[in-house]
Amino acid sequence: MTQKKKSTVAFSPERRSILKLGALSCAAGAAGGSLLGLNHLFQPSEAQAFEVPALPEDPFIFTTCVNNCGNTCVLKAFVRNDKVIRVETDDSVEDDWENGVFQVRACPRGRSMRRHMYSPDRLKTPLKRIGKRGEGKFEPVSWDEALDIVAASLKHCVKNYGNASVYSHYASGVITGPMTRRENFWRLMNCLGGFSLGYSDYSSAQNQAGLRYLYGKAGYSGNAISDIAHTKLAVFFGANLSETRSSGGGLQYEILEAKKKGNTRIIIIDPRYTDTCVTVADEWIPIRPGTDAALASALAYVLITEEMIDREYLDTHCVGFDASTLPEDAPEHSSYSDYILGTGFDMVAKTPEWAAAISGVPAARIYKLAREIGQTKPCYIMQGWGIQRQAAGEMNVMAVAALANLTGNVGIRGGNNGDLDAYHQSKTPRLPVGNNGVKTRFPVFMWLKAVENGKNMTADQDGIIGGDRYPADIKFIWNYAGNTIINQHSEIAETERVLSDETKCEMIVVMDTHMTATAKWADIVLPSCMYPEQTDIVGPSYAMNTDWALLTEAVKPFFESRPVYDVCVDLARRLGVEKEFTEGRDREEWIEYLYQTGTRKTFPEMPATVAEARKAGVHFRAKSRDFPVPFADFRQDPVTHPLKTPSGKVELYSAALRTLSRKRKVDSSVLGDVIPFVPQYVATWDGCEDMQTKEKYPLQLIGFHYKGRTHSHYANVDWLLEVLPQTMWINPVDAERRGIRHNDPVRVFNDRGEVRIRAKVTPRIIPGVVAMGQGAWYKPLSADSKVDVGGCINTLTKYRPTAIGKANPQHTNLVQVDRI
CATH class of the missing domain: 3.40.50.740 (Rossmann fold)
Structure with missing residues (x-):
């Protein structure tokens, strides 16, 4: 050498x-x-x-x-x-x-x-x-x-x-x-x-499922992050690129340079004041976890009622915005605008006041944000993957993406379709794998069920693809x-x-x-x-622009x-x-x-x-800074370049979801176990509106990608553990009620287990919510104990796949916290 x-x-x-x-x-x-x-x-x-x-x-x-x-x-x-x-x-x-x-x-x-x-x-x-x-x-x-x-x-x-x-x-x-x-x-x-x-992944399965119904494409489809150089306003729902894409060759550098070039105002909506808020945001809008679809619906209400929508685009490129573009066999009053304006199934107008009670975002700020989005052309609307790791994550995904369609920002330079920025094809060759004789596959998050009862997993109920039923137990x-x-x-x-x-x-x-x-x-x-x-x-x-x-x-x-x-x-x-x-x-x-x-x-x-x-x-x-604009051909000519949806258009009303809702059995006794056909807010188990569970476990618990490790990789490196110890974030209001001071040992628990960890008391997280960096190595107190002293959040998460994508809801948790 x-x-x-x-x-x-x-x-x-x-x-x-x-x-x-x-x-x-x-x-x-x-x-x-x-x-x-x-x-x-x-x-x-x-x-x-x-x-x-x-x-x-x-x-x-x-x-x-x-x-x-x-x-x-x-x-x-x-x-x-x-x-x-x-x-x-x-x-x-x-x-x-x-x-x-x-x-x-x-x-x-x-x-x-x-x-x-x-x-x-x-x-x-x-x-x-x-x-x-x-x-x-x-x-x-x-x-x-x-x-x-x-x-x-x-x-x-x-x-x-x-x-x-x-x-x-x-x-x-x-x-x-x-x-x-x-x-x-x-x-x-x-x-x-x-x-x-298995198919799909743990990172973005709800994102892939939701956007497949909306756009006919399984996620990874947004404009490059460098496109914010071509707009004056970028709105991020939950994206935390400074921690998740933090290297010099990754998106942290990309967004800093693009923001500087475009003099772009960036608004970040997140339960935590993340490092991305610190480094690139002009404003942080705190929000309760799992309620992004409620906020997006209220923004849509203002955009529609104050006539800030792109009606020509909606008429020519979308299905189901209102009754005029609904499929013939769709139920009456089942369009997206029916849901938003309160003429749909629940007869509730999705006003900013309605959303404020759910999301915690003040109604006045919702009105202002809607006008900022509606009056900025183009506007870059993007979502991170945290908002889709919820019990109804597919709805969060589709509701945010619907905003990009309402405002006609899809398929144009400086705009975006509401998805995470587009991934870039790897230039590294792959070892050829040959032909896999097993054609039937299950959603990857369902692997544990495939071990216990694989032969009874079906396409209708469990999301099996390539066949009607899975052929074996693992x-x-x-x-x-x-x-x-x-x-x-x-x-x-x-x-x-x-x-x-x-x-x-x-x-x-x-x-x-x-x-x-x-x-x-x-x-x-x-x-x-x-x-x-x-x-x-x-x-x-996939997240590098060089x-x-x-x-x-x-x-x-x-x-x-x-x-x-x-x-x-x-x-x-x-x-x-x-x-x-x-x-x-x-x-x-x-x-x-x-x-x-x-x-x-x-x-x-x-x-x-x-x-x-x-x-x-x-x-x-x-490599050129002007990356291709996704859906640009569709935007220019939707007839010649249709999407891969059944209609060839953006489906704000999804006939495929309606069909799925009739085939797939859901448990009506479980809050949020539903399959809607238009983007909408769904209150879920272990969510902010699960009042029965909150009586015992009043705090929402979310995970986040921690800069001291990549998932669980590097979680045992002594240098990183010393500089970035595993802690639980808690707001001073919630800490004071429990007699917790910064760095106190606490127990975080619910019916599924208990984690013992140090508290990080900080105003960088909203009251009513606590957070732990995901990926810390599980370390049970004893061989038969449900008490973890390693700080692993999955001691507390629930194994209940989402209704639509059969994916992981690992940010949907309710817990209690006590000082040890």
Whole structure:
């Protein structure tokens, strides 16, 4: 390895950007600790052995941080004796936002990579469970023994239950790099005839479902965030880009530059005064969680009654705004305007006064905001994904998007269709996976039901696609680079109940880098390499507005850690499909093949070989600031360029939702278990209007993406835990009523469990609402306890999929808080 000082664009003078957290204490006792004192975990004394100063002659390798924040930033890992001793980030170009090239600088998470690599929780060797499932008792075994067990279980499940009984679980710990991603196992299983795979995700399933009914497109469809440079007003419902897209190559930088260029006023509507409010907002409008559709409906009322709508656009591009564009078989008075004006099913006008009582936003501010939106052309209306992680999240999504249609801001420069800003196609090639013989799929959030009762899941009731009924119960779970089985899934106690029964799911295999909360529930644990320990091809991820490519290098793998591709080769050999899986290529040959057939097609100016590309370092390509405008063709000519809805138009009244409402059984005894056909506010269980539950649990609890980790990734890094400890946000009004002072220990509880955590008393959250950063590692007080001392919010969330998208409602919770 040699220190590189070349790039395919001009370098700036060398600048060091050392993580300032390095000056902090380097205590080794990270979250999770060593498991039962076994030697398969990395011990603190070993971690401290790498605390050595870097020297000028130390070489570095290029690597990346490829977890699921949407950014994928460049890292320079300085190496001595095959160990990473320091991490810096991209400094290879001068920032030039106008011309689409700028540094891909990592945030503190990526810069703390070395602490993550050598933390006490790092896995050394394969493990086999020796106690009850979930007890966390394991013994080290050889790779041969571990893979023999896995291969035998795969053969047994495929033979006895069918390919659909083998499930590759949703995980996003690695989101780019063909040789590092989860497609390796998919390719293996497709060589055997196929496997189960859920559709959609935990992040945006309600968004995808709601916009599919509205626009015929499953989300990710908004104008680029840079388009705010072309408007004077941008209104964000819940978006928190400064924390969720925080790197130099991500959307935090993009929005700051675009706002500056357009002199754009930004209004943010959120229960919390987030870091995005601090950094870019001109005004914060607090709102109660789950009530965005009520606010949007009241804004629509003002827009309609004060004649600030784009009537020509509504008549030519939309279905169901009023009776004149309703389908012939639609019920009388079922249009969107009927609901808003109070001539619909509930006969209640959705006035600002009506919405103020529900949302907590003053009526006067609702009138003013509606006029600001209606009088600004174009107006950029956007929503983050927090508003859709509610028990009726699809309605929040559709109600906000309806505002963009009322005002005619869809398909134009500087406007938006109400969705999150558009994602940008990754330039990283993918390992070909082949043909999956299992065509039937379930909503990914429903995987636990697929374990317990998969064969009784149907299309009408459970959202099955590709068939009328699911063909199998899940008997084998492969979990690679993810912590969603336990930590990130709703209602941990319910998940544990199902997985404790080994007659249901017979084998859980976890391949990961650390002993996570999910790994403790595995039958077999396989230690995986981290990114600096394996070579690959990487490029920008979905939330980056610049083009670049990098061929990474690697240090020696940690102890017995192995890359997932190599592990799948060994499994393929045991299963008799090695030739089909490898096609005669080893890892480096696959990288060369994918580089030639994929990367160089995107970047034809790249060096001729992988070896030359590695020497060149990071390759940048300028990208235009004027990104394509989604739905522009439809806006120009809706007849020639129709949408993929049944009508070809925007469906403010959805006949498909009406059909679904007649097919799908809902529980009328549960507040909010309904399927409306027009965007509307729905009061739900554990929401602000669930008065019966609020008598016992009066506070709404929401989660948020925490800047100290990406979901649960980096949650055990000691530096980040010291600077960004896990706390519960609570307003001073609510804290005073409970005798709680800042940093007091508290118990947050409901019928599903209890979390013990420190209180952050702050006016940055509204009264009646508390919040915890999602992703902290679950750490039960004892093996049979429902009390968590790790700060994991899913101890308290409810496993009840939404009525429409069968998706996660993890921000819909009611709790009580007491001082300990």
